[in-house]
Amino acid sequence: MELKSIKDAFDRVANKQKLSYTKTNEIVQMVSQEIDKALSILKDSSSPYPTPLDHRSILAGVKKTFAENSPVNQLEAAEKELNVALTKYPKVLEKQLNTDIAKAYRNNVEFDTHIVNQIIANFFYRQGMFDIGDCFVAETGESECSTRKSFLEMHQILEAMKRRDLAPALNWAISNSEKLKQARSDLEMKLHSLHFLEIAQDQNSQEAIIYARKHFERFLESFPETQKLVCSLLWNRNLEKSPYSEFLSPALWNNAARELTRQYCNLLGESSESPLSITVTAGTQTLPVLLKYMNVMANKKLDWQSMEQLPVAVELSEEFQFHSVFVCPVSKEQSSDENPPMMMSCGHVLCKQTINKMSKNGSKSSFKCPYCPTDVDISRCRQLHF
Amino acid sequence: MEIDPVTNGNTDAVMTETAATITPSPPVPSSRLSQLTESLKLEHQLLRVPFEHYKKTIRANHRCFEKDVSSVVSGVGDLADNNWSKDVTVSRLTSLVSRLQGLKRKLEEGNNVENLQAQRCRARIDHLDSADVENITEWNNTKLKRILVDYMLRMSYFETASKLSESSNILDLVDIDIFREAKKVIDALKNREAASALAWCADNKTRLKKSKSKFEFQLRLQEFIELVRADTADSYKQAILYARKHLVPWGATHMKELQHVLATLAVKSTTECAKYKVLFELRQWDVLVHQFKYEFCKLYGMTMEPLLNIYLQAGLSALKTPYGFEEGCTKEDPLSQESFRKLAMPLPYSKQHHSKLVCYISKELMDTENPPQVLPNGYVYSTKALKEMAEKNGGKITCPRTGFVCNYADLVKAYIS
Numbered sequence: 112m113e114l115k116s117i118k119d120a121f122d123r124v125a126n127k128q129k130l131s132y133t134k135t136n137e138i139v140q141m142v143s144q145e146i147d148k149a150l151s152i153l154k155d156s157s158s159p160y161p162t163p164l165d166h167r168s169i170l171a172g173v174k175k176t177f178a179e180n181s182p183v184n185q186l187e188a189a190e191k192e193l194n195v196a197l198t199k200y201p202k203v204l205e206k207q208l209n210t211d212i213a214k215a216y217r218n219n220v221e222f223d224t225h226i227v228n229q230i231i232a233n234f235f236y237r238q239g240m241f242d243i244g245d246c247f248v249a250e251t252g253e254s255e256c257s258t259r260k261s262f263l264e265m266h267q268i269l270e271a272m273k274r275r276d277l278a279p280a281l282n283w284a285i286s287n288s289e290k291l292k293q294a295r296s297d298l299e300m301k302l303h304s305l306h307f308l309e310i311a312q313d314q315n316s317q318e319a320i321i322y323a324r325k326h327f328e329r330f331l332e333s334f335p336e337t338q339k340l341v342c343s344l345l346w347n348r349n350l351e352k353s354p355y356s357e358f359l360s361p362a363l364w365n366n367a368a369r370e371l372t373r374q375y376c377n378l379l380g381e382s383s384e385s386p387l388s389i390t391v392t393a394g395t396q397t398l399p400v401l402l403k404y405m406n407v408m409a410n411k412k413l414d415w416q417s418m419e420q421l422p423v424a425v426e427l428s429e430e431f432q433f434h435s436v437f438v439c440p441v442s443k444e445q446s447s448d449e450n451p452p453m454m455m456s457c458g459h460v461l462c463k464q465t466i467n468k469m470s471k472n473g474s475k476s477s478f479k480c481p482y483c484p485t486d487v488d489i490s491r492c493r494q495l496h497f
Numbered sequence: 498m499e500i501d502p503v504t505n506g507n508t509d510a511v512m513t514e515t516a517a518t519i520t521p522s523p524p525v526p527s528s529r530l531s532q533l534t535e536s537l538k539l540e541h542q543l544l545r546v547p548f549e550h551y552k553k554t555i556r557a558n559h560r561c562f563e564k565d566v567s568s569v570v571s572g573v574g575d576l577a578d579n580n581w582s583k584d585v586t587v588s589r590l591t592s593l594v595s596r597l598q599g600l601k602r603k604l605e606e607g608n609n610v611e612n613l614q615a616q617r618c619r620a621r622i623d624h625l626d627s628a629d630v631e632n633i634t635e636w637n638n639t640k641l642k643r644i645l646v647d648y649m650l651r652m653s654y655f656e657t658a659s660k661l662s663e664s665s666n667i668l669d670l671v672d673i674d675i676f677r678e679a680k681k682v683i684d685a686l687k688n689r690e691a692a693s694a695l696a697w698c699a700d701n702k703t704r705l706k707k708s709k710s711k712f713e714f715q716l717r718l719q720e721f722i723e724l725v726r727a728d729t730a731d732s733y734k735q736a737i738l739y740a741r742k743h744l745v746p747w748g749a750t751h752m753k754e755l756q757h758v759l760a761t762l763a764v765k766s767t768t769e770c771a772k773y774k775v776l777f778e779l780r781q782w783d784v785l786v787h788q789f790k791y792e793f794c795k796l797y798g799m800t801m802e803p804l805l806n807i808y809l810q811a812g813l814s815a816l817k818t819p820y821g822f823e824e825g826c827t828k829e830d831p832l833s834q835e836s837f838r839k840l841a842m843p844l845p846y847s848k849q850h851h852s853k854l855v856c857y858i859s860k861e862l863m864d865t866e867n868p869p870q871v872l873p874n875g876y877v878y879s880t881k882a883l884k885e886m887a888e889k890n891g892g893k894i895t896c897p898r899t900g901f902v903c904n905y906a907d908l909v910k911a912y913i914s
């Protein structure tokens with residue numbers, strides 16, 4: 112895509128618009144000057160013309176000027192050039208962009224508006240946009256979102272953290288300590304560390320040590336970070352010049368906030384990223400592939416509306432890869448419960464159907480691996496669970 | 498299933514050759530950039546809509562200036578050709594002058610509006626220009642909000658649409674005023690009034706003619722039907738007059754429909770004859786609403802569907818795997834949520850050409866950097882995750898899904914092609 116050619120085409124439109132405006136202005140000016148002139152002659156009683164002057168001759172003069180200059184034709188001419196630019200710009204857009212992204216849309220699928228609205232309301236609350244969420248719920252007449260209360264608590268905790276108030280976050284983390292441990296999260300340690308640093312920053316080593324004694328002991332083993340924290344006390348007047356200047360970094364706060372969001376959503380049974388934003392971004396990555404496919408297949412009869420599987424593979428970014436997918440390198444089929452992936456003795460993996468085929472349905476007790484010179488013993492092939 | 502005979506060959510030479518062809522192609526570093534370029538190509542509507550609006554303003558202004566100038570010019574001609582007294586001439590000329598003053602004001606105002614609209618067109622081009630690989634997350638966030646505003650405008654949730662656009666600072670990137678214009682027409686049609694829709698047709702006459710739209714004809718037919726429905730002595734006369742004036746001109750191209758509707762003069766609105774009964778149904782007005790939306794979207798170069806639905810369909814299909822519907826599916830997958838599952842139900846599954854393995858423990862991709870390791874019980878995890886576990890537990894590995902315990906030394910590497 113050439114954004115520059117779009118820009119250029121638009122610049123042409125804007126230039127021609129300016130020209131057309133100037134020209135129109137001139138024409139109107141000219142017309143009005145002619146009339147003003149005539150009018151002032153007519154009104155002027157001290158004019159050198161004899162009084163019952165044939166005012167028709169003055170008017171005839173103005174008429175003649177207009178006939179010669181033809182302001183209307185001039186106006187049309189001014190518009191003509193602008194029109195050329197106006198017609199051209201959409202053509203440039205059509206050339207550079209996908210004109211109809213709905214080509215990849217299934218018309219026979221209708222989304223339930225209530226579900227879509229619920230998803231949107233949930234999105235606003237998750238993003239902390241409570242005003243807009245409430246406004247949306249009221250305007251759509253949907254029932255109140257069940258997650259509002261929880262997201263409100265989460266955002267209050269995050270807001271407090273922004274003000275460097277760790278109390279609500281710590282309260283939450285401590286009361287969910289067991290669950291966080293199960294999720295292998297270090298959130299509690301992160302929050303205690305931040306709190307410790309806040310105390311130390313206030314030049315209060317004594318209190319910081321008391322705090323460390325109380326809270327760090329159980330983390331010392333699994334999180335060597337805590338040792339460094341305690342050492343940093345030695346520099347607390349001058350932390351930025353110490354080997355521990357990293358502890359001043361705002362990144363620590365951001366990381367803690369991110370981890371809190373993740374764990375909070377997790378315990379709520381929600382994903383840590385907004386599912387709406389994931390799906391729309393995935394859609395952004397998918398549409399170009401589908402549209403390209405539609406264009407290539409434009410002449411073929413295509414049962415787009417009833418396909419059970421997309422006709423093309425779409426390579427989504429890594430962060431959208433939520434599950435292991437195994438595609439047998441020989442049959443190109445996706446594995447399933449009936450056709451699971453099997454590892455051969457050499458470590459290469461095929462799906463079960465392929466292995467059956469290669470061993471002639473078990474009639475041969477061994478066959479050659481398609482990817483290395485190993486003789487594969489069927490009895491030693493084993494099913495994998497990804 | 499067919500097995501390529503070459504892949505089952507016996508010589509080492511063939512082996513190396515096939516081994517080379519089966520390595521999965523890793524994503525090229527430029528892929529993110531080209532993905533970005535491709536995604537910008539989806540933004541036709543973003544650039545097209547404000548431009549159509551701009552164009553419409555320019556054309557309407559110009560028509561108005563032309564009309565004014567030509568009537569002033571012919572006004573002077575009239576005066577010159579007629580023998581009015583001096584006083585009449587002066588007063589006529591004075592009124593022409595004030596008309597010109599009005600025109601100058603209109604010209605100034607028109608130019609201001611045009612400039613504002615040009616600015617909006619430019620803001621959108623600049624917005625596309627501002628997207629790059631570094632700020633793509635933020636850019637996509639804005640994009641989602643634009644898409645949501647588009648959805649709300651189409652659903653007539655104007656209050657939230659305005660609020661969201663204001664608070665997200667995207668007023669230049671959304672088309673609230675254009676949809677407000679449409680809403681007036683839609684509301685009137687819902688009230689069974691065709692006048693504002695007809696005015697809209699007159700406003701966009703050239704464009705509608707060019708696309709061979711028969712929307713105006715349909716509106717006229719409906720107005721005619723309403724006269725028949727009124728069923729008073731006078732209304733029939735009116736209906737006939739109306740038909741002569743507004744329907745006959747369409748006869749050349751739409752004779753059949755015209756005859757069908759005119760025949761209602763012979764029946765009552767309570768007719769049981771199915772052929773005519775349908776014409777009197779009130780849902781014909783809903784058909785007109787739908788038809789208007791279609792014409793409106795087409796005129797502005799918009800998709801008929803809300804952008805949100807288009808993006809959701811594509812995204813849901815690409816994310817839809819059989820695993821998303823399983824019990825215990827990771828919460829990170831949108832399809833683990835009931836609402837998303839319901840939306841995805843009628844949509845196709847995604848298709849995969851290559852294996853993509855995600856470690857159950859770390860959720861990281863298992864590739865050549867972080868290869869999959871197989872426990873003796875057949876469960877597979879990434880090398881990194883298993884190493885970390887072994888280091889913490891004195892070389893012992895515990896399978897998180899089965900509780901099976903083994904030594905790190907018992908693991909075997911799997912080769913996924």
Ligand SMILES: [Zn+2]
Pocket residue numbers: 455457458459480481482483484485
């Ligand atoms: Zn092998």
